[in-house]
Amino acid sequence: MTHPPLPDLILEPLIRAALMEDLGTYGDITTRTVIPAGTTYAACLRAREAGVVSGLQIAAIAFRLVDPALTVTAHAADGDRIEPGVTLMEITGSAASILSAERVALNFAGRLSGIATLTAAFVAETKGTDTRITCTRKTTPGLRLVEKQAVLHGGGFNHRSSLSDAILIKDNHIAAAGGIRPVLRAVKAQASHMIRTEIEVDRIDQLEEVLEEGGADVVLLDNMDTPTLREAVALTNGRLILEASGNMTLERIAEVSATGVDYISSGALTHSARTLDLGLDF
Template sequence: MTHTPLPDLILEPLIRAALMEDLGTYGDITTRTVIPEKTRYTARLNARENGVISGMQIAALAFRLVDPELKVTAHKADGDTIVAGDLLMEIEGRAASILSAERVALNFAGRLSGIATLTAGFVAQAKGTATRITCTRKTTPGLRLVEKQAVLHGGGFNHRFSLSDAILIKDNHIAAAGGIRPVLRAVKAQASHMIRTEIEVDRLDQLEEVLDEGGAEVVLLDNMDTPTLKDAVAMTAGRLVLEASGNMRMSRVAEVAATGVDYISSGALTHSAQTLDIGLDF
């Protein structure tokens, strides 16, 4: 799958902040102490386990921000499937510059590749159905943009990026507003025609209320068991987009996708992904 990279201009502040955090107040004193200024090397970014790669654009930008004269050659692109031993990237130039950028580049690449790899596993479980796998807002503070990009690299789709993207009425909104009908009537009375509305339900009688009242385009079916999800799909009969969420382990994805829901959302894609082992070797 081809993925359009984000503009470097958008990514640069995030990566620059990470580099500043790592370089501290006085820079890389180890490298400055033990590596002669003119020492040059070619370093290789290598995969140490199988997975789906993400963060290559960010890693390359980290090296270039430390030293614009470094020559960075990508051998794998974000979204590529990789196996242990694959050469991902070569970086040629001042050894001190490579070493100073190494940890930030690896932190991003490992973290984002872990998300892409876990997402690809979920997507594989839904293969043969029309169900799409999507993430949530359960992301690392400050890293939402790149973590959601990693979900795309793994073959998934993105949910909201922020509270301002769409109206998503959760159980606490319903409780505070006095019920499903009051919140949907408020949406119909006040929301812009440009904004989509999703509402969360955890029982079929609530879904029946939504279908009867109108005012939402998407229903989030929260923590329903598989037979109940099947009933929800039958009740809705294509009138609304259905998103299954809550307790969505990879082992359950196939049976949930088979119910006919349109989306399966999982916070685990971003909050529980294991870092993929990627190393940099001189």
Template sequence: MIPPLPDLVLDPMVRAALAEDLGQYGDITTRTVIPEGVRYTARLNAREDGVVSGMQVARMAFHLVDPALSVETLLADGAPCAKGQTLMTIEGAAASILSAERVALNFAGRLSGIASLTARFVAETRGTDARITCTRKTTPGLRIVEKLAVLHGGGFNHRFSLSDAILIKDNHIAAAGGIKAVLEATKASASHMVRVEIEVDRLDQLAEVLDIGGADVVLLDNMDPDTLREAVAMAGGRVVTEASGNMVLGRIAEVAATGVDYISSGALTHSARALDLGLDF
């Protein structure tokens, strides 16, 4: 089970979403048509099968609007859900529930969609040691919860930011003067606490990286399965191998079978469809 993040980390994100939705004057519809004192029990229901994520954030949205609301999470983040299953119940002032509804559903649907897609990717790697990992292709401002949703789906996280590790891409190599130049620069100045990954798209580049040394991980970019298999054999366990580039769902089983350690896909976060969830009174 993936432990929840501290609420204080998520609080600014949820507050910003609520402020955006409530606008300058709050929920004028609810204030106009719902009499004061009306109480209801609402249920957050799944309208399709999937994997749950965002329950912690949804709960925060309801409680930030009204701390008096009673929120019970029935299905934890990371759990599979079935169509028609109730994920959460919210009891209290009807006006408060309605005012928080859209923000709670936006987060829960978006994050559950990422977790569900990740789970489908992970399922394609069964029988291999390959791990599915995300990228930095995330929604601005939502990276921490989107990457958490990847974990809920059974995947792994790549860098959270540019400051986490050294990842030398093709443009870095071109601008710095070649593979030898970038690896020698990292050897000369990088902290011993920082891991180094370098991107290659040809086997001769991989051979150069292995000969020079200094890389912990090699990103094998846009290689076909036969080339990936040869690259894994060349690496021989000396570096971690990561396959990347056009890693869509239909390719994952074939790529995983090549023996790569990781398969990174931006699609997990930039192309996931929101899971269909609804709040029913």
């Protein structure tokens, strides 16, 4: 599935903040010292290992924010599968400008490509089923928007992006409110008809209580073993959307998706992805 790029206007403040952090108080003093004024060059952003690329749009914005006169030519698109040695982008113009933007561009592209690549690996394990892979809110503070976009580039789906997107009743909400029935009755009494409700359970008897009470659209099956997940799918019989979560490692995805759950959510997609090795060559 191809996902349209986010508007540059939304991304620019995030990238600008990263550039300001990297350039510090006085800018790139190394480049100013050793690169003769007026030096121009061509640089290529290349893959050094295979994966799924994400963050190319952000890298291009980083170069242009440092120097609008730079020419940035894309040779790949976010969401593409890439092989080692492939040129992803070419940047021509002021050598000083290219060097000053290099680290921020690579930090974003490498980090986000790592997330997209790990997501793609999770998605591959669901082959032959209808189960979708989704991320969580376990993202790097300040980077949630782009990390969730990287999950989309890897073929996954997004869970809620903020606390205001949907009602998600976790175990602590249930404990504080006095039980499953009280929280679901509160939802039925107060929530807008435009908002979906998900509730977390970790035992079959809790799922039975949710099915009896009503008021939920989605049930999060937390830290259940595979036989219990199968039992939950059979018990629900399509009446609610089921999401399996908790200890969803890459090694478990195939067997969990085979149970028939609708979604598998994993925080590892964003908090444990390894940076993909990309490099900028002059």
